[in-house]
Amino acid sequence: GAVVSQHPSWVICKSGTSVKIECRSLDFQATTMFWYRQFPKQSLMLMATSNEGSKATYEQGVEKDKFLINHASLTLSTLTVTSAHPEDSSFYICSARTQGVGEKLFFGSGTQLSVL
C-alpha cells in the first residue's frame, strides 16, 4: 500500500532555533498534503493544507510565518517551525492523498518535537 515517510521521528531543539520536518510520499505522487498537530491525549488538529507548486492554506489560528510549509515537488512537503518555543512542543503528523480511483489518505509516522 501507499507509504508516507516522515522525518525525523523525534527532535529536541533549543528555544529560538528552527526545525524542519519532511514528509515524503514514497510510491505515489501527492499534489496535496496535510499537516496536523497533536497534543498528548488529544485528537489531531489540522494546521494547514500543503499544495504542490502553490502557497499552503492555513487553518484559522495557525501562524503562517511561524509554521512555514513548502511543497516543492509531488512527493515532498516540508514544515519548518521557526523560532521554536516550548509551547511548540508537540507531535506533528503529515498526511498525503493518493489520486485517482479509490483515493485514500495516508499518514506519516509523526515527529515528536521537544523545545527546551
Next chain:
Amino acid sequence: GESVGLHLPTLSVQEGDNSIINCAYSNSASDYFIWYKQESGKGPQFIIDIRSNMDKRQGQRVTVLLNKTVKHLSLQIAATQPGDSAVYFCAEIPNFGNEKLTFGTGTRLTIIP
C-alpha cells in the same frame, strides 16, 4: 461549530472478545467517514472507511456501521488481539473533494490478556 465526537474515552476488552467503539457526528452533510488506529508515538493508521450511501462495510476482523438517521458510526473489532490495543479515531469529511478531516477525540482500547 460542527464536530465529531466519541461516546467513550476508554474501553477495556478481554482478549478474544468482540469490541465496539462508537462515534457520533453532527454534520449531516458528511458523506465519507474513516476509522483510524493510532499506537503510542505513531501516526494514524487507516483501518476502514465508509461512504454515506452505505450502512455497513466489512474488512478483516473489522466492521463499520453507519446510521445516518441518528448520525452514528461504530467500529466493531472481532476476536480482539493484544495488538488491537490503541487509540481509535473516527473522522469525517464533508465531501470528498474537500479532504479536511475532522477527527473525533479518540477512544483508547485496551485488550486484557
